[in-house]
Amino acid sequence: MTYLYGVLFKSGSRSHAIKILAVDYDGGDIGQALSIAYQALQADTFPTIEYHSASEYSTPELLEEAICKGDFWAAIYTHSGASKRLMAAIEGKNTTEYDPASTISYTYDASYYPIISTSVIKANMETLIAVTSRTYYSVAADARAAVNLSDATSYSAFVNPIQASSEVQSPTNQGTRVLLNTVSMVMPTLMQFFFLMGMNGIWGEAGVFSKLSKRDTYLARLVISKFYTLFCAVGMTGYIWAFREDWGVNGQQFGQTWMCLWLYMEINYLLLDTMLDPVIPMKFFPFFLLTWIIINVASTIYPFVLSAGFYRWGYALPAHNTWTLLMEVWSGGCKLQNEVALPVLLAWWVLGHVSSAWSVRNRCIVTEGIPVNKRLDTETSESMIVLESV
Template sequence: MFEPGRQRPVVDNGYWRRIQKHFLLAIGTGFLLLQILFLANLTYLYGTIFKATSRVHNFNVLFVDYDDSGVIGQSVLAAYETLKAPSFPTLIHHPVSQYPGTEQAYDAVCRGDYWATVYTHQGASERLAAAVTNETVAETYSQSPALSYVWNGARYSAFAEGYIMANLQKLIAASRVAYGHINGTGIVQSATDLSKAATVNVLMDPLPATEINIKPTTQGTRIFYNTVSMEMPILQQFFFLMALNGISSDFHLFHKLSPVANSTLRTAVSTSYTLIASLCTTGYIWYFRDGWSVTPTHFTLTWMVLWLYMAINFNIMDIATAYIDAKLMPFFMLTWLVVNAASSLAPLELCPRFFRWGYALPTHETYQLLIQIWSGDGCMDRASRALPILFAWWVVGTALAVMSVYRRCAHAVAAERSLAGEGEAGGRVGRAPGGVVGGGGKGEEQDRSPRSQSQSMVLRTVAGPEAVALHGYKTQESIRLQRRAYGPSYPTPFVRGEGL
């Protein structure tokens, strides 16, 4: 319903026919570009773990035989030969001289040199032989393992469970079968009394094994650590930057304050925001840890790493929005999210070699530091590689972010000058021959306003089509410059800065 006295909108029945071709071409172009964007990015993301099972052999597992090449060690090697395939981790046999004790074998996994270690215990073959001939030894045989395997549950826990722990258990089971083929007949013949339950138990499980998990990470939320928890900080910084730009626009900061003052202000605000945002992110990880054995020191270190990560992404968002046209920002934003997600989604050993460039991305190195922190005891030390990469991103990003502020200020000043020039042009037109607009007084002040309705009337009635075109061009140019200065942005609720 229209209010009485209000002019009804004029319906141009021929308008759709005039724009139909151009509209359909424009919407078709947008349709096509977005399809290509999502196709390219999702192809990249899916490609990271496409046929990942065929690259499981890139996971290296150390094997050390402390049983002096006894039958148990032979059984493990024989079992591996039957399981050896691209979908099975590579078992690398090293002599005892390189790893003199089980502590050294453990440290090889702790350092991250290997994804796991399997080793036999010294004298295991002799204990097994004694157990089948001596009931007393048989009763306690299972308490002393013949084999042990070490792995780290904090290192890409979902993949470690599926490809490391599961395959190690498969190797142990196959070793029992291989032992039966190698020495089954002899050990049964040497058994003194097969009616004894303890002896039968030894024959049923001749190779008891123990699992050593450096950092058990079994909580359900662990699947978010290298996925959603790595992507949300990027979105947080983008949304906060939009809010900051909107508030800056409300208060006209880029043309009211100097570039130095704006840079200092934005640095202080972004530092404070990323500090609190990283604390909140760490907080919800800890709140839902579900019995995960982590300490206050782990909490603080996680907080600091996420703070650096968020500061890097704020700089990247600030630079991108200053230099990339708003039309292209969705393309950049989605691509940045996807390539970073892909870099931490799975161990790069499972990815095709092309994706190894992900080592240079901040998300991958941030997650490597988090694995190091959560593993504890100095395990998985990747700080010598990750910290230089992250600080390089931060230093370069900070410098370019300061430059982007200068660019924003220049656009804001140019926009104001464009508006001022438009206002002066309106004033000159108002004093054109014929005296359409009276001189002096309040009316003239209104006519000099670039947004006044009377100026548009003067331009239409006095100056002709050329002035109208110039007026429209200047208005569009000032709007474009304002968007480049303060965009992208959104109006923050409950914030009013107009008229200041």
């Protein structure tokens, strides 16, 4: 728990590590007010705004592409001609009703760490635009002189010049989003542990390890593990989808989520199959199990940019890489990190098969040298110890 608490320790003071793209399409008083407002808010606890020219990102669609590529967490931009429209409304020259929401907009991908998107991105962008609205009065001297307080249109535009408008990509508003990268990443490990403990006990009582050849024992367990982890993965995907509310995911994303979770389930099965008994005696296994769960969950609950640099070794853990793949699936292919996630997961998967084969061979050899009655007594007592510990 000390390790887990450390992930979140002083995370607020690292908010500046989150980069947000800014483009001023307006080029007038509103754009200037936005820049001054950011300078007033700039701090370690506020995301970093990086200004780029309108020639580099000529349309808002290009801003969304930059976010999708993973270069930025979000983007904020002023609308072209916003200052002129506002000034015309204040002077009473508008032929249409003035819309304060058509001045500054921000966009972000809500499926990428959903809680961070809401608490850090959305909250701070709303704050920035609210400060920009107040800052406008100190910038636009012409507006102060031109306002006609007796004219409803002029007065309304002057007192409410700027409002935030957002364009959320992959909205993730369902209540269960808080569980996706927390409790949900614990269950795959627990499912494999209890299944393995039960299967080992049943096989031990039936004398399978001593009756079948080492090859047949390994192949039988391999086939069983494939089907069991496949079943677990579709079950987990099923309850995620059952409680998705208005989350806009489709059937193809269901299949991709299923496959991602199947791979994660298999890795956990192979690891626990290797460690349970041949490496760590059953009576000491809860210490390993809880440690394994905590360090994996710690690698998914918060982005590494908001944690101390030490925790970035979590890039090597299967849970973190599974989570990055899931976020890619749910965002429709954005935030690609396949060049890291897939090789890491493949390495765990391949090594897991090798080590699992070794563990089955070890069990068979050990079991062959233990009398049946003594073996049953030992396995029963050790199973009770583990159940009481868990």
